Amino acid sequence: MQTIAIIGASGNMGSAISKSLSKGNYRLLLCASRQDKVQAVVEEIKSGNPAADVETIDCSVEASWEADIIIVAVPFAAEKEVAQKIREVANQKVFISISNPLNDTYNGLVTAPDTSAAEELQKLLPNAKVVKAFNTTFAADFATPVIAGQQADAFIAGNDEEALQTVSELVSTAGFNPIVAGDLAVSRTLERMQLLLIQLNMKYDYNWLAGWKILHQ
């Protein structure tokens, strides 16, 4: 059984990911700066599924050291700091980045056009297997991955085949339809797709329950 460390597990995205992955055959280590908040997430998971293998852990380094897969569910601005901290113990591990490098007014990205948050992270962690995932799904989608009768797609980008396979399984467990979009550079597109979705959400009031679906034959 694989162990997943979820850093930032008390936030909107972190708790949503934790809850949905607790349905799978994984051991979850939930980590956040606020112990009481993350403990509440564990209790909520346990009350719905007493058999879930989930617990809190108060140190991101310890959590990542124990883990096979690391999910960093913190905003873009905080992501690098977390990465620096767990750098050594993340060696060779699947490192899932969910962040979108949005500016303060949500009308653009803070990253240059020729890079992405995920690629910047990979530079910082050259020996980790950085994978972009769960960045085009809103937190509310995790409770309702089937929206208006359609299962939302969730895109995955990364450079390591095995890691992409591992993350595809995670995405399926969470209830989304996994689509491997390409190598890590495709994150540039994926991060901009979420920028568009956020803008559309605000313009048309989707109530933060919206997602992408590729229609095809």
Next chain:
Amino acid sequence: MYELFFQKFQEKVPLTDEEQEQIKAYLTPKKLRKRQYLLQEGEVCKAIAFVERGALREYSVDNGSEHILQFAIEGWTISDLFSFLTGEQATYNIDALENAELVLITKSAHEELLKKQPKYETYMRLLITGAYIALQRRLTSNISLPVEERYTSFTEMYPDIAQRVPQHMIASFMGVKPETLSRIRKKMAERK
């Protein structure tokens, strides 16, 4: 995190700092808590584990009884080599007898290193040769020596393991019932 790993490596094959850094990039640090599995029968063994700290055992289960094949403490490696090398399902379980700090070499890292670093290949050859010799020794002593002698040589060769591991597991490792081992120990104590 990798101190013992490289100490053992350098004892057999000296490395420059640069070579050490190159190899380090492919290693996975992993903590395991007591009683947690590193590998379960039926999975594919994806890594060779080197023990930096703690103790593990490898065992098979048939009809509910466990047969311990190997222990591993600091400085040892443990893996289901058959499964690791062939990609077929593992026939053994590996779990932690104590909280453990491991250095894992995954299959893909192993293959990359074999291609890129000849010193790694040398080290692996020595490691696997050593494992084969140990296996042959164990087999020979199992089929030719009385239990008492096997127990004595085990405690002499591996005093640390004999101290840290519960007696019923040592019995399982020797292929005898716990009662038998305890009788032998008593007899040996009386003789002293």
